[in-house]
Amino acid sequence: MAVKTKTGEHSARDVFLKYGIYFILLFIVIVLAVTSPSFRTVTNLTNVLLQVTTYGCLGIGMTFVILTGGIDVSVGGIMVCAGSVYVILSQAGMAEGLNIFMIFIVALIFGVVNGYAVAYIGMPPFLVTLATQCIGRGMSLVFTGGASYRDLGATFEFLGKTKLLGISIQIWVMLLLFAVGYFLLHKTVYGRKLTAVGGNLNAARVSGINDRLITCSAYIVMSLLCAVAAYLTMARLGSYYSAMGDGIEFMVIAAVVIGGTSMSGGSGTIIGTLAGTILIGIINNALNLFHVGAEWQDVAKGAIIFLAVLFDAIKNKAKTSD
Amino acid sequence: MKKKVMKAMGILVMAAMLGTSLAACSSSDGESQEKTAENGEEQSAGEESGGSKKLAVMMHSVADDFIYCCGKRAEEYGKEQGYDVTFYDADNEADTQASQVDDVIASGFDAIVLAPVDADAMSDSVMKINDAGIPVTLLDRTVTEGAYVALNQANNVECGYEGAKQIVEQAEKQGIAVEDLKVLELQGMLSSTSGRERSEGFQQGAEELGFTIVSSLPTDWESEKAYNATLDALQADPDINAIFCASDGVMADSVINALDQLQLLKNTGEEGHIVIVTVDGTPGVIQYIKDGQIDAACSQPAYAMAEGAVDYLTKALDGEEEADACIDNSLNPTTITADNADDDTLWGNNVES
Numbered sequence: 001m002a003v004k005t006k007t008g009e010h011s012a013r014d015v016f017l018k019y020g021i022y023f024i025l026l027f028i029v030i031v032l033a034v035t036s037p038s039f040r041t042v043t044n045l046t047n048v049l050l051q052v053t054t055y056g057c058l059g060i061g062m063t064f065v066i067l068t069g070g071i072d073v074s075v076g077g078i079m080v081c082a083g084s085v086y087v088i089l090s091q092a093g094m095a096e097g098l099n100i101f102m103i104f105i106v107a108l109i110f111g112v113v114n115g116y117a118v119a120y121i122g123m124p125p126f127l128v129t130l131a132t133q134c135i136g137r138g139m140s141l142v143f144t145g146g147a148s149y150r151d152l153g154a155t156f157e158f159l160g161k162t163k164l165l166g167i168s169i170q171i172w173v174m175l176l177l178f179a180v181g182y183f184l185l186h187k188t189v190y191g192r193k194l195t196a197v198g199g200n201l202n203a204a205r206v207s208g209i210n211d212r213l214i215t216c217s218a219y220i221v222m223s224l225l226c227a228v229a230a231y232l233t234m235a236r237l238g239s240y241y242s243a244m245g246d247g248i249e250f251m252v253i254a255a256v257v258i259g260g261t262s263m264s265g266g267s268g269t270i271i272g273t274l275a276g277t278i279l280i281g282i283i284n285n286a287l288n289l290f291h292v293g294a295e296w297q298d299v300a301k302g303a304i305i306f307l308a309v310l311f312d313a314i315k316n317k318a319k320t321s322d
Numbered sequence: 323m324k325k326k327v328m329k330a331m332g333i334l335v336m337a338a339m340l341g342t343s344l345a346a347c348s349s350s351d352g353e354s355q356e357k358t359a360e361n362g363e364e365q366s367a368g369e370e371s372g373g374s375k376k377l378a379v380m381m382h383s384v385a386d387d388f389i390y391c392c393g394k395r396a397e398e399y400g401k402e403q404g405y406d407v408t409f410y411d412a413d414n415e416a417d418t419q420a421s422q423v424d425d426v427i428a429s430g431f432d433a434i435v436l437a438p439v440d441a442d443a444m445s446d447s448v449m450k451i452n453d454a455g456i457p458v459t460l461l462d463r464t465v466t467e468g469a470y471v472a473l474n475q476a477n478n479v480e481c482g483y484e485g486a487k488q489i490v491e492q493a494e495k496q497g498i499a500v501e502d503l504k505v506l507e508l509q510g511m512l513s514s515t516s517g518r519e520r521s522e523g524f525q526q527g528a529e530e531l532g533f534t535i536v537s538s539l540p541t542d543w544e545s546e547k548a549y550n551a552t553l554d555a556l557q558a559d560p561d562i563n564a565i566f567c568a569s570d571g572v573m574a575d576s577v578i579n580a581l582d583q584l585q586l587l588k589n590t591g592e593e594g595h596i597v598i599v600t601v602d603g604t605p606g607v608i609q610y611i612k613d614g615q616i617d618a619a620c621s622q623p624a625y626a627m628a629e630g631a632v633d634y635l636t637k638a639l640d641g642e643e644e645a646d647a648c649i650d651n652s653l654n655p656t657t658i659t660a661d662n663a664d665d666d667t668l669w670g671n672n673v674e675s
Contacts (some may be wrong), residue, residue: 012446038558043584045552050583054546095442141411146384148545149608150575160579161646168583233546239606240544242385288554294540 052281061222069265074129076245077136084140111223115216199266254278348544377405395628416443439584457638469646478519486527503533549576563641570600570607618657
């Protein structure tokens with residue numbers, strides 16, 4: 001009898017740990033919708049989605065990386081470096097299409113270096129990507145001297161200003177990427193292998209998975225999404241600026257972990273990441289709607305990251321005690 | 323065996339990347355030294371102000387157009403005055419700047435222009451410069467301790483205050499009375515001196531001139547945050563009819579694009595135009611003013627600041643000023659409107675694109 005109650009409690013806790021983020025998100029949305037008339041409008045919903053496009057794109061890739069048990073703090077550095085290469089090439093009068101291609105090539109180089117260093121050389125992911133972040137940011141200053149640039153080109157104008165069904169094309173791109181990410185991660189052999197590598201490396205190796213290649217690929221996927229994020233951000237803001245993506249990695253990691261992806265790897269979902277991203281977006285949005293000053297905004301953001309890590313720790317503890 | 327080869331290859335790749343990054347770190351000095359070599363003739367021509375004395379221009383960062391122009395102008399003007407100039411960028415890191423200062427002292431420079439990363443963190447470095455007997459002028463920001471010839475900065479409180487005055491003046495042109503103004507203030511980073519002082523000046527102006535600030539939102543000098551804050555503020559208060567940006571270098575494009583997204587972007591004079599006044603006066607904002615999308619900007623006196631920093635050093639080296647005079651050379655902003663947007667004494671019209 002007593003045992004039965006215990007399992008009952010267990011499963012309730014499990015349900016909360018698994019779906020807690022959705023309850024929290026729903027709760028916050030309801031509270032804000034009730035208390036703030038400016039929150040509960042369609043425009044505000046599209047504002048929030050537009051504001052999280054960068055976080056969202058990066059979050060998809062970060063989910064892949066964290067699933068393998070790794071971490072990538074170089075995302076902001078890759079974004080700004082890829083963006084700066086675009087800017088100097090277009091200043092030199094090169095064709096826009098080619099320059100956009102170069103955004104992806106530059107990001108890809110970073111992804112290959114990160115992935116290779118982590119998967120094949122065995123360097124610690126945090127330090128590798130910290131190093132490549134510095135390199136990326138440094139190189140962007142070498143290329144542009146720190147100046148900012150506007151009038152980026154026709155496709156930026158298109159990506160920044162076009163609306164489909166009354167909703168910015170940026171949001172459609174982000175949702176499409178989430179759909180692709182969902183498919184890759186949850187519906188393909190590749191996705192299963194990715195989860196297996198992060199879950200139990202030895203078991204994955206024994207079952208014949210090329211774990212190095214899988215781990216390396218996660219960093220490459222991440223880097224390509226950095227290229228997309230840079231492209232979208234520059235289009236949305238109408239300019240390249242040298243602080244682009246500065247410190248963004250922490251909010252992205254927080255969104256992914258809040259979304260239920262375990263920092264120790266092996267478990268996580270793309271839908272969770274979308275929910276975590278929107279949660280962070282809504283909190284940032286509400287802080288502004290309620291005219292909250294700079295100091296408390298920082299406190300709130302710190303608290304979000306703290307709660308994310310706390311949530312992860314509780315979950316890990318639950319896992320090991322089972 | 324194969325593994326070893328792979329490992330060796332990997333290490334080579336990393337070494338190559340490290341090499342590039344080191345090159346990246348030193349390239350700014352490399353570049354300026356090259357330029358110095360090119361300008362060799364000019365240097366000998368500039369004998370009258372100290373021959374080829376070594377001048378270090380040490381910037382806290384080059385991350386926005388204003389500070390970039392300011393630093394470049396100090397470098398260029400230094401060369402015009404006959405100095406052998408080396409340019410340093412601390413990338414906003416106090417530690418980096420402290421070790422750069424150590425290096426500069428050790429390499430026997432004759433004079434230093436220092437744009438400190440942080441007033442407290444750089445005080446020790448300034449005192450080390452004092453101990454070494456090298457004259458130093460401060461650019462853009464001050465330090466809490468240590469002696470210098472002169473502090474050459476924009477009067478940031480005045481930049482904010484002038485912004486408030488311009489909001490009222492431009493709103494009147496738009497037919498909006500002071501008491502009907504509902505203003506969004508986009509603040510800089512409040513932990514930075516310029517961010518705090520501009521906000522102080524602006525809020526003081528609002529109080530004295532009698533208009534309402536409906537929302538003061540932080541941007542941390544980040545374009546993306548400025549974009550998001552503009553969307554949110556207009557969502558919360560759709561009757562906002564004026565926006566003050568504490569820096570146009572990082573905010574002008576994002577505010578314009580956010581208004582465009584909300585279909586609220588109208589030219590000056592049109593019904594429903596939201597009055598926009600900014601601080602800095604970057605080339606981008608001058609273009610917006612000419613195009614009629616932004617009303618006015620309080621232009622930072624970048625050139626006067628940079629030239630002042632070099633001139634005070636020359637005076638100290640010539641014995642005209644004491645090395646520890648601590649002169650406060652605070653310079654007021656110049657207002658840019660559609661009337662004077664072509665003025666070529668504005669720093670924003672002197673940026674090579």
